[in-house]
Amino acid sequence: MTQRPSPAGKVVATLLGFSLVSIPLAGYSWDMLSDLISGHLTSRKALIGIPVMIALAVVLRFAARALVRLDASFGASAHSHEPPSTSDDIP
Numbered sequence: 001m002t003q004r005p006s007p008a009g010k011v012v013a014t015l016l017g018f019s020l021v022s023i024p025l026a027g028y029s030w031d032m033l034s035d036l037i038s039g040h041l042t043s044r045k046a047l048i049g050i051p052v053m054i055a056l057a058v059v060l061r062f063a064a065r066a067l068v069r070l071d072a073s074f075g076a077s078a079h080s081h082e083p084p085s086t087s088d089d090i091p
Contacts (some may be wrong), residue, residue, distance in 0.1 A: 007074035014070060018063035025056040 032049035035041040 007070070010070055010074070011067070014063070014066050018059060018066070022056060022059045022063070025052055025059060029053045029056055 029049065029052055032041065032045055032052070035045060
């Protein structure tokens with residue numbers, strides 16, 4: 001029988017995978033926006049930067065959806081406990 005990966009391990013692997021893809025995209029987008037604000041943006045950099053920014057938005061969207069799915073699949077068992085009692089519940 002195979003052992004299921006831990007929830008923390010899957011979250012870390014998901015974050016690491018998406019970080020490896022999104023950090024270069026964010027760096028290029030940051031550099032392009034910095035050049036735009038300073039007035040040194042070239043048309044070549046802008047033509048490359050627009051698809052890069054769209055790709056970054058898509059990657060971040062997929063990352064958010066993946067983390068929500070992980071929370072739903074693993075969080076159901078973690079959140080299944082009863083809420084703590086309040087002073088009103090004490091006889």
